[in-house]
Amino acid sequence: MPETGPREPTGTLVDGPEGLTIQIQRTLGHPPEDVWAYLTDPELLRWYGTYTGDPASGSVQLAMVEAPEAPGKCVIEVCERPSRLDVTLTDPEGADWRLRLSLDHAESGAGTELVFRQPVAGFETMTGDVGPGWEYYLDRLTLALGGGDVEAVDFADYHPAQRDHYTPETLAGS
Template identity: 30%
Template sequence: MDRAPFHPGPPAEVTATPAGDRWTLRFVRDLRHPPERVWAALTDPARLREWAPFLADRDLSTPGDAVLTLVDGDAVVAQPATVRRAEPPRLLEYTWDEDLLRWELTRTADGTRLTLWHTVADRGLLPMVAAGWHLCVDVAERLLAGDPIGPIRGAEAIGFGWTELRDTYARRLGDA
């Protein structure tokens, strides 16, 4: 897989809102693939390993406990997760350690509008979270288009524009 021509796409639509004593990032991207294909990329462990920041120990398309293993180079950290809602192919909600992620897929004329709500404890993390998901979704888009480049995770992301994305998202989110 040749990553040399990979460059991140334009910034996503993002907002930050308080959620009690936590903060929620709303991250919106349009993808050129139908919701059913995007759903499979969000739930199938074999597909997740090709783009997500974690490995899943099971298919996430049904409610119940799971383990999501964060990968950063040789470092791996298994973290508990619980799929709370799974309504294929439109809604997936799960906890990941102390975070809450909610993915909504809406059919559009050209494919799917993907909306991710990612709730974290620290507002200052939101630009970093947005930059990470930005790269992951770009990689997922390539995977869905039949041009996989392999996951870009952890410290490796710095070499693929993560720092610039983080700074862009910090400005858009009001220097979160």
């Protein structure tokens, strides 16, 4: 990476305990402790955005790279260093987005298996836009971990090319 042009989606929609869920798995060539740092350290989180506030309080204000002018509340529900992080983001319209990240040692023994999940109950019609966004951000994370230029990752390589892949109606027909 970085590649140019449309990227192949790596995730899927699954029926999980919280209903329809976007799920994306990545094997990262870095130990869980390093990946954890890129998920939680404000200096290393720049591949995704920035946050202000004290995570020990249970919530911070989080601004995504693509919407720095619209920070939202991020409530930390579960924080089990370095294996699990569950948060709820409140978008500018007041909708809650539940994000679940789990990290485990990769089966190969080297690196980390990251599993990202986002239950989408209540906004299933948006999955065709949301799924490609998470693919984009997880590719930025992968590049950041390797010391690469995250700005080289172009959202246009993900959306609209991956839209149909993450649309429930498309999956139901397959």
